Amino acid sequence: MTKHNMIKLYPRTWRSWLFMAALLTGSQAYAGDGKLLATGAVTSIEGAGGGGIVPWATTASYAEKGEWGFTVNGNFADVDDFQLGVQSLNVTYGNRIEMSYAQQRLGLNTIGGDLQQQIYGLKVRLSGDLVYGDLPQISLGLQHKRNTTFALPQAVGAADDSGTDIYLSAAKAWLAGPFERTWVANLTLRATKANQLGLLGFGGDKNDDYEAMAEASLGMFVNRHWLIGAEYRQKPDNLGFAKEYDWRDIFVGWFPNKSVALVVAYVDLKSIAGLPDQTGAYASLQISF
Amino acid sequence: MKHLVALLVLCAVSIAPSLAQAKSDTLYQELGAQQGISDLMTTFVLEIAEDERVIHHFENVDIDRFHRMLSLHLCELTGGPCTYTGADMVEVHRGMAITRAEFNAVVEDLIAAMEAEGVPTATQNKLLARLAELHGEIVAR
Numbered sequence: 027m028t029k030h031n032m033i034k035l036y037p038r039t040w041r042s043w044l045f046m047a048a049l050l051t052g053s054q055a056y057a058g059d060g061k062l063l064a065t066g067a068v069t070s071i072e073g074a075g076g077g078g079i080v081p082w083a084t085t086a087s088y089a090e091k092g093e094w095g096f097t098v099n100g101n102f103a104d105v106d107d108f109q110l111g112v113q114s115l116n117v118t119y120g121n122r123i124e125m126s127y128a129q130q131r132l133g134l135n136t137i138g139g140d141l142q143q144q145i146y147g148l149k150v151r152l153s154g155d156l157v158y159g160d161l162p163q164i165s166l167g168l169q170h171k172r173n174t175t176f177a178l179p180q181a182v183g184a185a186d187d188s189g190t191d192i193y194l195s196a197a198k199a200w201l202a203g204p205f206e207r208t209w210v211a212n213l214t215l216r217a218t219k220a221n222q223l224g225l226l227g228f229g230g231d232k233n234d235d236y237e238a239m240a241e242a243s244l245g246m247f248v249n250r251h252w253l254i255g256a257e258y259r260q261k262p263d264n265l266g267f268a269k270e271y272d273w274r275d276i277f278v279g280w281f282p283n284k285s286v287a288l289v290v291a292y293v294d295l296k297s298i299a300g301l302p303d304q305t306g307a308y309a310s311l312q313i314s315f
Numbered sequence: 316m317k318h319l320v321a322l323l324v325l326c327a328v329s330i331a332p333s334l335a336q337a338k339s340d341t342l343y344q345e346l347g348a349q350q351g352i353s354d355l356m357t358t359f360v361l362e363i364a365e366d367e368r369v370i371h372h373f374e375n376v377d378i379d380r381f382h383r384m385l386s387l388h389l390c391e392l393t394g395g396p397c398t399y400t401g402a403d404m405v406e407v408h409r410g411m412a413i414t415r416a417e418f419n420a421v422v423e424d425l426i427a428a429m430e431a432e433g434v435p436t437a438t439q440n441k442l443l444a445r446l447a448e449l450h451g452e453i454v455a456r
Contacts, residue, residue, distance in 0.1 A: 060416025062423065090416040121415075158450040201444035206437035249436045250426065 058093020061121065063250060064281040065156055065199070067210075068289050069099035069312050072169055072223065073114035073128025074147045076195075077243040078291050078308060079259045079273055082212040083165040083195035084156055085124040085149065086116040087314050088284050094119055096315040105295055105306035109133040114145075124149040124167075132225045136301060141225040143173040154196075156210070162198040169193070171224035182267045182299075184227025185234050191218040193241075208247040210255075215240055221264050222298060230264035237262045245279070253279035271296030275308060287312040342445070343395035345438045349386075352395070355432050356386045362424035362431075369420050372411055392445050404452040412455045422446075 067084040070076040075086030078101070087095025094117070101112040114128035126147035133140050149167035156163045169191040173179060176187035193216040203209035217236045219228045229235075239262060245255025256276045263270040277291035291308040298304050346352050360382050363369060373381070390397035401407065422443065429439045 058416065060414070060419055062419050090419065091414060093416065158447055201447055202437075202440040206440050208440055 058090055058095060059088040059284050060090025060093050061088040062157065063284060064247070064253065064279075064287070066095070066097075066118075066314065068279060068287045068310060069097060069101070069114055069116060069126075071101050071103070071110065071112050071128075071130065071310075072145050072147065072171075073099070073112070073116065073126035074149055074167060074169065075116060075118075075124055075126075076214075077212065077245075077255075077257050078275055078277055078289060078293075078310060080212060080214055080241040080243045080257050081147075081149070081167055081169075081193060081195060082214070082243065083151065083154075083163045083197035084212075085118045085121050085151055085165070086126070087118045089118045089121060091120050091122075093121075097312050098315075099310065099312045101308070101310040103293055103295075103306065103308040105293065105298075105304040107134070107136040107301045108295075108298060108304060109135060122151050130223065130225060132222075134299075137299070139175075139178070141173070141175045141178060143171050143175075143224050145172075145224070146170045156197050156199050157201070162196040164194070164196050167193045167195065171220060171228070173224055173227055176227060179221065179225075179227030182226065183231035183265050184221055185229035185231075185264075186219070187227060189219050189224055189228030191216050191220060193217070203246070205246070210243075210245045210247075210253070212243045213240070214242070218262060219264065220262070222261075222270060226265065226299070230266070232266045233262065233264040245277075251281050253277075253281070255279075268300035269297065271298075277308075285314055287314070342393040342438070342441050343390065346389075346393060346434065346442065348395065349390065351432075352389050352393070353382075353386050355428055355434070356382055356389065358431050359385070359425055359428035362427050363421065366420060366424055369417050369424075372413070372417070389442075393442065404449050408453045408455075413453055415454055418450060418454050 066087050067075050067082050069086060070081050071079060072081060074081035075084050076082035086097050089095030097116040099114045103110040111131045112128055114126055116124060116126045118124045128145040131140055131142045147169045149165050151163060151165045154161040154163040172188045193214050195212060195214040197212040199208060199210045201208050216239045218239055219236055221227055221230060239260040241259040243255060243257040245253045247253050257274060259273045261270050261272050273295050275291045275293040277289055280288045289310045293306060293308045295304040346355060360378060363373060384401045387397050388399045391399040
């Protein structure tokens with residue numbers, strides 16, 4: 027399982043995504059753009075609307091009340107010994123319900139081979155609004171994850187090949203915050219058993235119970251189109267073979283219009299599977315319909 | 316020493332009202348006072364006129380009066396020396412069933428107008444923050 031498989035995997039995947047994108051473009055007549063620029067945020071590595079590594083209380087796309095929205099996304103991270111590739115689709119109705127599907131592939135450059143999983147996501151906005159009113163927008167979300175390469179996770183002590191994360195998020199934008207700029211903040215609390223997102227399975231020899239993890243993002247809009255910020259994601263530590271560390275990143279987001287959003291980031295993933303100093307570059311592209 | 320304290324107190328007393336005054340009409344001044352606001356509202360009305368998402372709400376509107384009332388309201392909201400004499404936002408929008416998407420469309424028209432008039436981002440943000448407070452009075456529940 028080396029480069030040969032990678033090459034085989036991606037052309038087929040990208041063809042099917044392009045097909046889906048074509049389908050979605052055809053349904054554009056039904057899609058809405060009633061939300062303000064950037065208020066649909068971008069798409070996280072688990073397919074949920076949010077930042078890069080943190081799902082936000084925002085719903086993906088620009089669909090407002092009574093409107094449908096769709097996004098097609100690609101995320102890529104390249105750190106010292108690993109490469110993460112994610113493709114995802116997102117369907118949103120009425121700034122209320124967000125459904126997502128994502129496939130993740132982690133290339134193990136040093137160890138060899140790869141780890142893959144599929145993530146089915148659901149998010150419901152419970153109350154509040156990102157921009158208007160005093161209260162934050164609050165959403166409840168689920169991420170059901172199925173690891174399709176469980177041999178390696180099992181060998182290092184993982185208990186299950188599938189798991190479901192439950193999270194509660196609160197997000198708020200301040201139109202004229204410090205420096206008279208627009209700021210956005212999100213706090214997410216997640217109950218999870220996932221090891222390295224689930225790519226190393228769920229639960230393990232060290233701990234096999236759900237634990238609560240805090241995740242946060244903070245960003246400042248330099249102007250209407252450029253967002254700079256940072257994120258932090260607390261992670262569980264369930265496997266005895268290698269300690270799992272919290273993740274962090276600093277990012278720049280570009281929202282040229284309501285169709286495209288591009289993010290580049292510097293990520294610090296600490297040590298993964300015992301390999302230290304996993305820092306590197308991250309990029310994501312979101313196409314909205 | 317006594318004199319120095321007295322002098323400082325005198326200074327503080329004489330500066331304080333002017334500081335408060337400066338603070339309250341800063342946004343008004345930043346927008347270019349009466350003329351700047353009037354120009355901005357002219358561009359804003361033109362943006363709305365070309366916006367298919369919301370133009371149907373303005374079919375029977377007296378544009379001159381609309382522009383005058385908008386300018387007056389904005390002058391008052393930004394701390395300028397005006398008194399808005401029109402009806403309140405709830406009354407003005409009663410029965411229009413303004414949707415959240417339509418409200419946002421008008422916000423985008425205002426942003427486009429501010430960009431066209433060269434209003435700096437900081438000033439834009441301060442104005443948008445004040446106007447966002449009206450969301451609850453304008454959008455139909």
